[in-house]
Amino acid sequence: MELLLQQILAGLATGTIYACIALAIVMTYLAIGHLNFAQGEMAMFSTFVAWQLIQWGVPYWITFLATISLSFLGGVLIERVVLRPIHNAPVLSHVAVFIGLLAILNSLAGFIWNFSVKPFPTPFGTAALGEGGFVSAHQVGMIAVTLVVLAFLYAFFRFTRIGLAMRAAAADPVSARLVGIRVDWMMALGWGMASSIGAIAGMMIAPIVFLEPNMMLGVLLYGFAGAVLGGLASPLGAVCGGLIVGVIENLAGTFIPVIGGELKFTIALVVIVAVLLMKPQGLFGRPVLHRV
Amino acid sequence: MTALLEVEELRAGYGATQVLHGLSFSVVEGGVTTLLGGNGAGKTTTLRALCGMVARSGAIRMAGRSIASLSTEDIARLGVAHVPDGRGTFSRLTVEENLQLGAISRRDPQGIASDMRRIYGYFPILERRSSQQAGMLSGGEQQMLAVGRALMLRPKLMLLDEPSFGLAPRVVRELFAILAALKANEGVSILLVEQNASIALDLADHAYLLETGRIVFSGPARDIREDEKIRRSYLGY
Numbered sequence: 450m451e452l453l454l455q456q457i458l459a460g461l462a463t464g465t466i467y468a469c470i471a472l473a474i475v476m477t478y479l480a481i482g483h484l485n486f487a488q489g490e491m492a493m494f495s496t497f498v499a500w501q502l503i504q505w506g507v508p509y510w511i512t513f514l515a516t517i518s519l520s521f522l523g524g525v526l527i528e529r530v531v532l533r534p535i536h537n538a539p540v541l542s543h544v545a546v547f548i549g550l551l552a553i554l555n556s557l558a559g560f561i562w563n564f565s566v567k568p569f570p571t572p573f574g575t576a577a578l579g580e581g582g583f584v585s586a587h588q589v590g591m592i593a594v595t596l597v598v599l600a601f602l603y604a605f606f607r608f609t610r611i612g613l614a615m616r617a618a619a620a621d622p623v624s625a626r627l628v629g630i631r632v633d634w635m636m637a638l639g640w641g642m643a644s645s646i647g648a649i650a651g652m653m654i655a656p657i658v659f660l661e662p663n664m665m666l667g668v669l670l671y672g673f674a675g676a677v678l679g680g681l682a683s684p685l686g687a688v689c690g691g692l693i694v695g696v697i698e699n700l701a702g703t704f705i706p707v708i709g710g711e712l713k714f715t716i717a718l719v720v721i722v723a724v725l726l727m728k729p730q731g732l733f734g735r736p737v738l739h740r741v
Numbered sequence: 742m743t744a745l746l747e748v749e750e751l752r753a754g755y756g757a758t759q760v761l762h763g764l765s766f767s768v769v770e771g772g773v774t775t776l777l778g779g780n781g782a783g784k785t786t787t788l789r790a791l792c793g794m795v796a797r798s799g800a801i802r803m804a805g806r807s808i809a810s811l812s813t814e815d816i817a818r819l820g821v822a823h824v825p826d827g828r829g830t831f832s833r834l835t836v837e838e839n840l841q842l843g844a845i846s847r848r849d850p851q852g853i854a855s856d857m858r859r860i861y862g863y864f865p866i867l868e869r870r871s872s873q874q875a876g877m878l879s880g881g882e883q884q885m886l887a888v889g890r891a892l893m894l895r896p897k898l899m900l901l902d903e904p905s906f907g908l909a910p911r912v913v914r915e916l917f918a919i920l921a922a923l924k925a926n927e928g929v930s931i932l933l934v935e936q937n938a939s940i941a942l943d944l945a946d947h948a949y950l951l952e953t954g955r956i957v958f959s960g961p962a963r964d965i966r967e968d969e970k971i972r973r974s975y976l977g978y
Contacts, residue, residue, distance in 0.1 A: 614842070623829070625814075629817035
């Protein structure tokens with residue numbers, strides 16, 4: 450029983466990593482209606498930028514804010530330059546562009562900062578907390594940061610006019626234009642926000658998995674699983690989905706002997722397929738109701 | 742009687758297919774102008790061309806200002822509210838959110854709030870369903886929501902694309918009674934595209950008849966309504 454509890458809590462701790470990335474994925478999806486496969490690499494690149502600022506002696510929290518701002522601008526720029534020409538192109542064109550971005554950012558990061566593994570500082574300290582010390586101060590800090598971002602996004606989409614305009618632009622761009630929404634700028638804004646959230650995720654994850662250009666590849670898959678499980682419609686769903694995927698991964702790895710350490714990635718894929726088969730709108734998505 | 746909207750030699754089409762072959766018409770300020778025609782006449786294309794949703798050429802002037810090269814959202818921000826065919830409601834958002842979106846480009850919160858109340862006054866069913874998903878509403882209710890959303894813009898010109906489409910006769914009469922009230926109280930000019938000629942002519946001041954992308958008749962609505970010969974030859978009833 451105690452082992453179960455420990456594993457659940459450990460799973461929740463890793464789950465916050467997935468929750469962070471899932472949040473960025475859902476954010477992009479809400480803004481532009483596409484799944485950004487390059488989300489992990491964008492986050493990784495932002496984290497390298499943060500690392501560089503820290504190397505130059507910039508204090509942590511200033512680096513944190515600067516990286517968020519730079520990532521926002523980077524996201525807007527990517528949308529305006531790379532994505533605008535393919536706005537009306539079919540889904541596969543977007544997928545191809547995202548994969549291209551993934552490859553470019555990965556190689557660029559390796560080129561600029563090389564592929565060696567680097568430690569990344571945490572502002573929360575590394576003290577082990579709780580009985581048995583299975584969760585660290587950093588992980589608690591990570592959960593707190595994720596919840597703050599979540600609260601901000603919830604308020605943004607629910608209570609602000611620009612949040613409503615963004616939701617409308619993503620849901621039906623033609624109708625959105627008819628009410629005067631500048632759809633192009635809504636998409637750019639959405640990308641900027643997703644990029645910033647990815648940067649936060651990267652800076653939270655790097656102290657645990659260590660900073661190197663490939664650090665996000667594994668995390669991204671779990672992030673997608675979490676986003677799909679939560680239903681791609683809500684930031685809250687993304688966070689809950691990420692946490693649940695973390696728990697499932699840990700429990701399956703511990704208690705199902707066949708899976709162990711090697712087959713853990715398959716858990717993420719199984720979750721995705723299971724959700725799409727059984728409840729496509731996920732746990733928190735609103736089912737799309739059709740009048741018959 | 743000044744013209745709010747003036748259109749000259751409007752040409753438009755989809756890719757290689759030209760649908761409108763040089764239309765010239767106008768909408769009088771404060772009045773209802775109807776554009777009648779059968780399937781494929783080019784009525785929907787006309788409204789889309791006015792809003793920049795299809796490639797078009799020709800002169801389009803709104804209150805004297807050319808809008809022929811503006812984007813859809815900029816035309817909307819000038820006070821042109823288009824209720825498209827298919828209603829264009831945001832089906833996953835609530836009724837209230839749909840109405841709020843109608844006013845999203847405005848900057849006067851008090852005006853928006855009072856407009857919301859006035860529109861709930863015209864369409865009480867919308868107030869009852871204000872927190873429901875718009876996609877759950879019946880066809881008639883969605884049409885009312887679409888008109889309500891257009892009014893939230895406080896438009897100078899409303900473009901209505903076949904509001905009677907797919908609605909039961911009783912619902913159509915109810916809707917057009919509200920449109921008549923809007924005409925009397927709101928001072929908004931309306932360009933009404935309709936297949937249902939009789940109900941459109943009851944509301945309109947002026948009528949144009951469109952046939953395969955050309956205007957074949959233009960005159961006061963009363964003339965078509967009352968002159969059996971014109972009605973028979975052009976509208977077949």
